[in-house]
Amino acid sequence: MSKLKNSRIRKKPLGHEIWKARYLYLLLIPFLIWLIVFCYGPMYGILMAFKDYNARLGILGSEWVGLKHFQRIFITPAATRAIINTFVISVSRLILEFPAPIILAILITEMPGKKTKKIYQTVFTFPHFLSWIVVAAILSNFLSNNGAINVLLESFGMEKMNFLGNKSLFRPLLYITSNWKEMGWSAIIYMAAIAGIDPTLYEAANIDGASRLRQIWHVMLPGIKTTIAVMFILAVGGVMNAGFDQIFNMRNPVVKDVAQILDTYVYDITFAATPNYGFSTAVELFKSVINLILLVAANSIVGKLSGEKMFH
Amino acid sequence: MSKKIKKRRKWRSTEIISVIVLTLLAVLILVPFWNAVVISFESSAEYARHPFSWFPREFTLDNYEFLIGRGNVLLSAYKSTVGITVIGTLVGMTVSVMAAYVFSRSFPGKKLFFRLMLLTMFFGGGVVPTYMLIKNMGLLDSYAAVILLSLASAYNIIIMKNGFESIPVDLQDAAMIDGATDIKIFTRVMLPLQKPLIATFSLFTAVGYWNSWYWPLLIFNSGKRTVLQLYLRSVIGNATGAATSRAMSTAALSSNMFAEGIQMASVFAVMLPIMLVYPFLQKYFVKGILIGAVKM
Numbered sequence: 001m002s003k004l005k006n007s008r009i010r011k012k013p014l015g016h017e018i019w020k021a022r023y024l025y026l027l028l029i030p031f032l033i034w035l036i037v038f039c040y041g042p043m044y045g046i047l048m049a050f051k052d053y054n055a056r057l058g059i060l061g062s063e064w065v066g067l068k069h070f071q072r073i074f075i076t077p078a079a080t081r082a083i084i085n086t087f088v089i090s091v092s093r094l095i096l097e098f099p100a101p102i103i104l105a106i107l108i109t110e111m112p113g114k115k116t117k118k119i120y121q122t123v124f125t126f127p128h129f130l131s132w133i134v135v136a137a138i139l140s141n142f143l144s145n146n147g148a149i150n151v152l153l154e155s156f157g158m159e160k161m162n163f164l165g166n167k168s169l170f171r172p173l174l175y176i177t178s179n180w181k182e183m184g185w186s187a188i189i190y191m192a193a194i195a196g197i198d199p200t201l202y203e204a205a206n207i208d209g210a211s212r213l214r215q216i217w218h219v220m221l222p223g224i225k226t227t228i229a230v231m232f233i234l235a236v237g238g239v240m241n242a243g244f245d246q247i248f249n250m251r252n253p254v255v256k257d258v259a260q261i262l263d264t265y266v267y268d269i270t271f272a273a274t275p276n277y278g279f280s281t282a283v284e285l286f287k288s289v290i291n292l293i294l295l296v297a298a299n300s301i302v303g304k305l306s307g308e309k310m311f312h
Numbered sequence: 313m314s315k316k317i318k319k320r321r322k323w324r325s326t327e328i329i330s331v332i333v334l335t336l337l338a339v340l341i342l343v344p345f346w347n348a349v350v351i352s353f354e355s356s357a358e359y360a361r362h363p364f365s366w367f368p369r370e371f372t373l374d375n376y377e378f379l380i381g382r383g384n385v386l387l388s389a390y391k392s393t394v395g396i397t398v399i400g401t402l403v404g405m406t407v408s409v410m411a412a413y414v415f416s417r418s419f420p421g422k423k424l425f426f427r428l429m430l431l432t433m434f435f436g437g438g439v440v441p442t443y444m445l446i447k448n449m450g451l452l453d454s455y456a457a458v459i460l461l462s463l464a465s466a467y468n469i470i471i472m473k474n475g476f477e478s479i480p481v482d483l484q485d486a487a488m489i490d491g492a493t494d495i496k497i498f499t500r501v502m503l504p505l506q507k508p509l510i511a512t513f514s515l516f517t518a519v520g521y522w523n524s525w526y527w528p529l530l531i532f533n534s535g536k537r538t539v540l541q542l543y544l545r546s547v548i549g550n551a552t553g554a555a556t557s558r559a560m561s562t563a564a565l566s567s568n569m570f571a572e573g574i575q576m577a578s579v580f581a582v583m584l585p586i587m588l589v590y591p592f593l594q595k596y597f598v599k600g601i602l603i604g605a606v607k608m
Contacts, residue, residue: 014420017419017420018419018420018421021417021419021494023493023495024414024417025414025419027411027413027414027494027495028411028425030406030407030410030411031408031410031411031464032411032425032428034460034464038442038463039432039437040428041437041445042436042441042442042444043437043441044437045438045440045441045444045445046438048440059444107333107334108330108334110324110326110330111327111330111334112323112331120334120338122594123338123342124337124341126341127341129519129586129590129593130523130583130586131523131525131541133525133548134523134541134544134579134582134583136548137576137579138344138348138579139344140548141344141347141351141572142343142344142348144572146363146364147363147364148343148347151363151364152364212326213326216326237434245526249545266439266440270439270440270443277440281440284439284440285438288435288436288438291434292435
């Protein structure tokens with residue numbers, strides 16, 4: 001922080017320092033109130049996970065049931081299936097979606113011409129700014145029975161396919177469409193990292209006779225190692241999320257078995273049937289605790305392997 | 313040297329690969345959009361004969377006329393979405409920018425407040441407790457709840473804080489010696505210097521509100537209120553795109569409009585404002601993200 005401010009601090013008593021900063025507190029208060037009410041307020045509701053919630057008795061007055069709801073998660077087939085689906089989809093995303101923006105960033109960097117680069121980037125990034133409702137509408141039309149893809153298939157003499165109502169195609173479609181929407185946006189952070197690499201490193205490699213591909217492998221990739229590590233840690237910390245917005249807007253009853261993840265499951269049991277708030281809260285808490293554990297674990301494992309850490 | 317430049321440069325193999333791959337990719341991204349726009353201007357008869365064409369074979373505005381016609385909720389959904397976006401962005405940015413500035417200074421308790429904020433990036437109460445909170449506050453079925461629930465984000469505040477920290481302290485110190493209060497320093501010195509960053513995050517926040525649908529879906533339970541995204545969701549019906557929307561049943565059959573045409577016209581109507589602000593967004597977001605990435 002600023003040197004001058006530090007020099008003013010610690011000379012006078014605390015009360016004086018607080019009085020001096022009174023206008024700063026004034027500026028901060030609206031945010032603090034919001035933070036406490038809308039971010040920490042719901043945390044109080046987490047108590048419901050350990051209670052049999054009864055609307056008449058309120059959260060505090062409801063009866064404690066210990067870990068009953070958590071035990072129920074593992075004996076409810078629909079819940080365990082949602083957990084498995086969440087893991088399978090997330091791990092597949094790590095394999096199929098995590099590397100895509102890195103490759104895209106390298107390809108854009110290799111592209112000749114500043115202007116063309118910009119135009120392409122504009123195209124790749126645009127879908128990120130649309131909601132999954134809009135994107136699902138566009139893509140499901142594109143993939144529908146009368147859609148462009150099926151017209152194309154037909155013109156080649158092939159049979160039409162029901163892309164969205166097909167259990168074995170649903171998950172691959174998730175990965176493809178998610179890349180379609182987000183890879184351009186995610187590539188930006190890697191492009192920024194690539195731009196920060198010292199150009200003399202390439203020149204040195206060039207003089208040594210390294211081909212461009214070798215330069216990418218030996219200079220560019222190591223140069224963005226830290227960024228990749230941080231993004232990977234964050235991705236692992238979100239494994240239990242599996243992409244609610246996308247799945248919620250692309251799913252249909254036919255693919256329910258393969259599409260149901262924890263978040264959609266919580267939605268279904270809370271808002272579409274007779275709700276058991278205690279159980280729903282327990283599922284959500286279970287989910288965020290696993291996420292937190294994975295985040296910390298990924299942070300220390302990546303730290304040990306490569307020396308790159310996000311938090312210390 | 314000049315001779316070498318005149319001669320056409322030999323293309324590197326990586327350049328050729330990148331141009332081919334990226335061009336294919338760009339086409340893959342653009343065609344679905346173009347296809348949607350074409351369908352929205354097509355007549356139902358031509359669509360039935362040629363579901364895919366590069367240009368409307370029989371240009372018509374009937375699908376759009378239906379959207380703005382009587383009995384359709386598009387216009388009211390537009391109004392409420394614009395309201396939520398404008399108020400949410402104004403209030404949210406005011407709260408966030410003030411907090412970001414304060415966090416760029418040092419004062420007793422800063423560490424505690426900052427940690428309180430950081431924690432929310434990795435842990436939250438979850439959907440059900442948040443829903444219960446809104447219910448208990450009597451905010452169900454209100455626009456206020458939609459605005460309040462996504463008013464500020466720790467991530468945006470941290471990046472804006474970094475922006476304020478990048479301004480040389482001498483400027484603030486000089487103003488302090490002149491007897492300016494912290495509020496004056498904030499409004500007269502710091503804010504004008506951070507206009508680009510604030511503009512960027514205002515646009516981000518606005519896009520966020522424009523695209524919000526999850527809380528409206530949970531909160532608007534009377535059927536009286538809606539937002540554009542939810543309107544679109546109801547028009548699309550379900551993900552297979554096969555179902556005809558409820559809106560369609562009220563439509564006259566003699567017209568040129570048709571389910572897919574109305575759906576794609578709705579998509580275009582919801583997407584249009586984003587397309588209009590996108591060039592301004594794009595100008596800044598690389599920079600904004602860059603600052604955040606360095607300091608993360």
